[in-house]
Structure formats: structure tokens, C-alpha cells
Amino acid sequence: MGEERDECQGVAAGGRFWAxxxxxxxxxxxxxxxxxWYDAEAGTWTxxxxxxEAxxxxxxxxxxxxxxxxxGGGGVGGVREYEGSGKGWREVAPLPGMMRPCAAAAVSCAGERVFVVAAQ
Structure with a gap:
């Protein structure tokens, strides 16, 4: 990568690997x-x-x-979908008020449902 990233989240989406x-x-x-994100054909990170969230x-x-x-957490923030470069995120659901920000959570998707296990 172009810069050091401790505790980043890695995900493969849209034909790219994202940190x-x-x-x-x-x-x-x-x-x-x-x-x-990594471009495997060019061998470069962008x-x-x-x-x-800074x-x-x-x-x-x-x-x-x-x-x-x-x-987010504490009733602020939520579940968001990435709409693409230049468009950013679209909020689709708020977080429960008892959730607090966490560096990692376990996420499981089942159809239209998302199950999150995180610190309270």
C-alpha cells in the first residue's frame, strides 16, 4: 500500500481489494x-x-x-452502502442506541437482514 494502516478493514468489492x-x-x-484500493492489472494502489470516518x-x-x-454508535451513525467513487456513502439504517463505536465487528448477511455482533 501507499501508506501504513494498522487496524484497517480489508474487503474485496467491485473487482478491487480495498484497505x-x-x-x-x-x-x-x-x-x-x-x-x-489495489489495481491488480497495473500493480498499483490508489x-x-x-x-x-476520520x-x-x-x-x-x-x-x-x-x-x-x-x-458510529450511541445512536449516531449507521449502516451505509457505498455508492462509488465520487458519490460516497448512502445511509440505509441507523444504529441501535446502545451500540458504541468499535474497531471490529462480526457481520453476517442473510438476504435483506444484517446481523452485527459488536461491543455494547
Whole structure:
């Protein structure tokens, strides 16, 4: 990758491998709002802004050929779908009020339902 990313979220979506959010060792715990995706044909990484929440943890996963994100907590944030480069995210559902931000969550998709296991 073009930059160091501790605790980033990796996901394959849209024919690309994405490394979303994370932080450099010197910025311990300060998550960045950018991502990088890998172009296997060119052998290059491209940085893309706005895929993670700057300063907060992000959980990203792939389902149904689309990329999804879980961000925020305490009634703020929600489940979002990535609409593509330059378009950003579209919020599709709020988070339950008892959820708090977390660097990782277990996500399972079953049809139209998403099950999330995370810290409370």
C-alpha cells in the first residue's frame, strides 16, 4: 500500500481489494477517513477519500456485490452502502442506541437482514 494502516478493514468489492480506514503507527488510534484500493492489472494502489470516518473506527464488509459500512454508535451513525467513487456513502439504517463505536465487528448477511455482533 501507499501508506501504513494498522487496524484497517480489508474487503474485496467491485473487482478491487480495498484497505479502508486504519491509522499509521505514529497516529495510534486516530483512524483516517481514506482508503486505498489495489489495481491488480497495473500493480498499483490508489488512495480514495471519504470511505472511512476520520477519527473513528469503521467496519466494512461485502455482500451482494456491494460494499457496506458500519460506523458510529450511541445512536449516531449507521449502516451505509457505498455508492462509488465520487458519490460516497448512502445511509440505509441507523444504529441501535446502545451500540458504541468499535474497531471490529462480526457481520453476517442473510438476504435483506444484517446481523452485527459488536461491543455494547
Amino acid at each position: 479502508v480506514s486504519g491509522y499509521g503507527t505514529e497516529g495510534q488510534g486516530r483512524f483516517v477517513g481514506a482508503a486505498e 488512495r480514495e477519500e471519504g470511505l472511512g 477519527g473513528g473506527a469503521t467496519c466494512v464488509w461485502m455482500s451482494g456485490g456491494r460494499m457496506w459500512s458500519l460506523e
